[in-house]
Amino acid sequence: MDRPVRVAIVGSGPSGMYAADALTSQDDIAVSVDIIDRLPSPFGLVRYGVAPDHVSIRSVRDTLDKVLDKPGVRFIGNVEVGSDLTLGQLREFYDAIILTYGASRDRALGIPGEDLPGSIAATDFVNWYTGHPDMPPDAFVDVLQQSRSIAVIGVGNVAVDVTRVLAKAPSEIDWTDMPQHVLDALRESVVTDVHVIGRRGPAQATWTTKELRELGELEQTRVIVAEGGDATDPASRQAATDKAVARNVAVIDEWAQRQDDSRSHTIHLHFRCRPVEILGASRVEGLVVERTELDEDGQAQGTGETHVIAVDAVIRSVGYRGTALEGVPFDERRNVIPNIDGRVVDNGVAVPGLYVAGWIKRGPTGIIGTNKKDAVQTVACLLEDAAAPGFRTATNPSEAAVDAIVGAAAVNESGWRRIDAAERALGATRGRDRTTLWSRDDLLAAARS
Numbered sequence: 001m002d003r004p005v006r007v008a009i010v011g012s013g014p015s016g017m018y019a020a021d022a023l024t025s026q027d028d029i030a031v032s033v034d035i036i037d038r039l040p041s042p043f044g045l046v047r048y049g050v051a052p053d054h055v056s057i058r059s060v061r062d063t064l065d066k067v068l069d070k071p072g073v074r075f076i077g078n079v080e081v082g083s084d085l086t087l088g089q090l091r092e093f094y095d096a097i098i099l100t101y102g103a104s105r106d107r108a109l110g111i112p113g114e115d116l117p118g119s120i121a122a123t124d125f126v127n128w129y130t131g132h133p134d135m136p137p138d139a140f141v142d143v144l145q146q147s148r149s150i151a152v153i154g155v156g157n158v159a160v161d162v163t164r165v166l167a168k169a170p171s172e173i174d175w176t177d178m179p180q181h182v183l184d185a186l187r188e189s190v191v192t193d194v195h196v197i198g199r200r201g202p203a204q205a206t207w208t209t210k211e212l213r214e215l216g217e218l219e220q221t222r223v224i225v226a227e228g229g230d231a232t233d234p235a236s237r238q239a240a241t242d243k244a245v246a247r248n249v250a251v252i253d254e255w256a257q258r259q260d261d262s263r264s265h266t267i268h269l270h271f272r273c274r275p276v277e278i279l280g281a282s283r284v285e286g287l288v289v290e291r292t293e294l295d296e297d298g299q300a301q302g303t304g305e306t307h308v309i310a311v312d313a314v315i316r317s318v319g320y321r322g323t324a325l326e327g328v329p330f331d332e333r334r335n336v337i338p339n340i341d342g343r344v345v346d347n348g349v350a351v352p353g354l355y356v357a358g359w360i361k362r363g364p365t366g367i368i369g370t371n372k373k374d375a376v377q378t379v380a381c382l383l384e385d386a387a388a389p390g391f392r393t394a395t396n397p398s399e400a401a402v403d404a405i406v407g408a409a410a411v412n413e414s415g416w417r418r419i420d421a422a423e424r425a426l427g428a429t430r431g432r433d434r435t436t437l438w439s440r441d442d443l444l445a446a447a448r449s
Contacts, residue, residue, distance in 0.1 A: 001095075004030040004072065005386050006397045008094040010081045010325075011101035012037040013044020014368050015358025017064040018375035019098050024070045029386050032072045034094070034402065038080035039133060040411040040443040041419055042068070044102060046368065048132045051161040052176035052436075053168070060368055065420075068413040076402070077411035078444065084406060087327040093402050095394050096353045096382050099337060099344070100375070103322035103359040109153065113278030114316070118143060122158050122317035129165055129182050131436035133443065137181040144189040147312035151287045153275055154317030155198035155205035162315055163194050164214060167221040167267055177427060177434040195226070195268045195309050199292060199300040202229055202252040202271055203236035209247040216255060221265040225256040228271030228291075235298035270309070274300060278314055286310050320364040328354070336363055342378025343385075352392040355382050415447030422446035 007023060009016045012035045020033045041047060043061045050057045068075050079085060081101075090097050106121035108114065120143065128135040143150075152163050165173070170187040178186075198205055205212075216223050231240055231249045240246045252269070272292045279286035287309045292300035322337070324330035329346040331338050337356045338345050344354040357378040358371050366374075385391055403410075411419075419437065423446075427434040437443050 001386075001391075001393065003397065004032045005096065006094045006394060007031055007033045007096045007098065007382070008090050009033060009035045009098045009100055010090075011044060011099065011358070012042035012075065012077070013100060013102055013358065013371075014046055014060070014064065015102070015361075015371040015375050016098070016100035017043070017067045018372045019100060019357050019379055020073055021067045021070070022376045022379040023382075024067075024072055026383065029383055032074075032399075034074045034076055034399075035068075036076045036079055036081060036085070038078070040078045040415070040440065040447055042075060042077065042416060048127055048130045050130075050368075051126075051165065052130060052178045053164070053173055054161075057368070068416070074399075075411070075413040075416055076406060077416060077447075078440075079406045079410050082326055084409070085402075087325065089405065091353065091394070092396050093394055093398065094353075095392065095397065096355060096386070098355045098357055098378060098382070099325065099328065099360060100356070100358045101325070101360055103320040103335065103364045105321050105323055106316060107319040107321050109275060109316055109318060111275055111277055113280060113284070116278055116280045116284050117282065118147070118280070118284030118313040119278055120313065120315045122152075122154070122162055122315050123320065125162055125315055126158065129178055129186075131179040131182070131438035133438060133440040135438070137179070137438065141185045141188075143313050144185050144191060147191055149193040149195065149311045150191055150313045150315060151195045151197055151309060151311040152315045152317055153197045154319075155196065155200075155207060155271075156317065156319075157207050157211050159196060159317040160207045160211045160215065162317060163196055163267060164218070166191050166194050167215070167218055167265055169218070169220040172219055175432055177423070177432060177436050179436050179438045180430070181438075192265045193268060194221075194266075195270060195287075195311060197273050197275060197287070197289060197309075198228075198269075198271045199274045200272065200294060200298065201231055201233070201236050202249050203231040203239040203245050204294075204298055205248060207248065209244065209251060212248055212251050215267055216251070218263075218265075220263055221267055222261050222263040223255045223258075223267045223269065224260075225252060226268040226270050228273060229253075229256045229269060233294050235294045235296060239298060272300065274302060276306060279308065284311065284313050287314055320359065322360045322363070334363060336360060342374075342381045411444070411447045418449055419443055419446045422449070
């Protein structure tokens with residue numbers, strides 16, 4: 001090929017940025033890369049998923065940001081593939097496409113009452129407190145002002161983040177880059193009790209020890225182990241031979257032995273409790289849970305014994321799931337795009353020029369760094385294909401052709417830099433490093449200022 005291989009990356013989260021970095025960090029094959037995202041701002045879950053009080057993790061975006069400065073890389077924000085640009089158009093303009101748009105939908109519990117007002121997807125709540133443009137500013141104001149007690153279903157890091165945000169005193173979060181309307185709503189919150197619900201025991205929880213320990217260090221909130229906190233069954237003892245699991249179990253054991261203290265708010269940890277129904281007439285009034293026992297494989301088995309936890313709202317944090325993109329094969333059971341090492345396959349046959357990386361490739365597993373190795377694997381396959389005879393090529397490989405379609409609506413890397421500067425300036429007026437702009441109109445206005 002007498003020109004650089006043109007690659008479109010759909011999604012600017014960690015997987016997309018790591019893929020762009022891997023493509024442009026090698027010298028064997030010349031490439032040009034367009035990173036396309038439906039939002040005006042890049043970085044995906046690093047911006048709209050990592051809790052704002054986890055500054056060290058959120059600082060990864062500074063590393064990802066440097067990718068946009070690399071020669072041959074363009075950012076095309078505020079452009080949605082599937083509506084503003086079709087897959088067919090991408091295949092016309094680009095030699096290869098890497099889909100890295102993640103897994104942004106929540107998994108359902110599948111229990112009665114799940115659709116009651118006050119039953120909330122953790123994905124929506126996280127989007128709200130991180131300032132995602134899809135979430136209106138008043139989305140959860142009523143819940144926070146009317147709920148003394150909230151159940152968080154799930155025992156992973158997202159559940160811990162949600163619990164911590166609900167349980168922190170205003171002074172513990174007012175320095176973060178949360179949008180001002182979020183900080184105002186959390187300051188006016190009447191929530192005093194958060195019930196964390198896990199189907200299995202502490203040895204089977206998927207949170208990391210660092211995040212777990214933070215719950216015990218809050219200014220106004222104590223932690224108590226309400227039920228099921230032991231790890232004495234055979235499956236739990238076996239699981240605790242892993243050092244990371246043993247550390248988690250030790251933290252829970254310490255809390256179980258801790259004497260009561262005078263802090264005014266409480267996090268209640270409920271293990272071996274399976275949600276079976278959300279109660280309420282016009283909104284959430286309680287959560288019915290069934291006690292469980294662990295079998296020899298560590299799986300939760302119902303005992304038939306149920307009880308009610310009185311709560312005013314429920315936040316469901318039982319995982320993310322990917323969604324299909326028109327024209328792309330999709331595994332409805334696993335909610336991923338079927339692939340072999342990143343090459344998209346349809347009925348086991350590779351689709352020429354189509355690749356996948358990140359959560360939409362493997363499911364919502366791993367940490368941010370996991371996506372780097374994953375993206376490198378996909379890029380290696382793409383480069384191997386590009387060097388082989390018969391590699392498909394675009395029929396109209398032109399930047400101008402793309403620009404003619406997306407037009408003035410697109411936000412480029414310079415526009416993102418202006419958004420970044422506007423957020424830093426807004427934060428400085430309030431004594432913070434940054435305050436996140438949440439509305440699409442404000443983001444676009446900043447990008448074009």
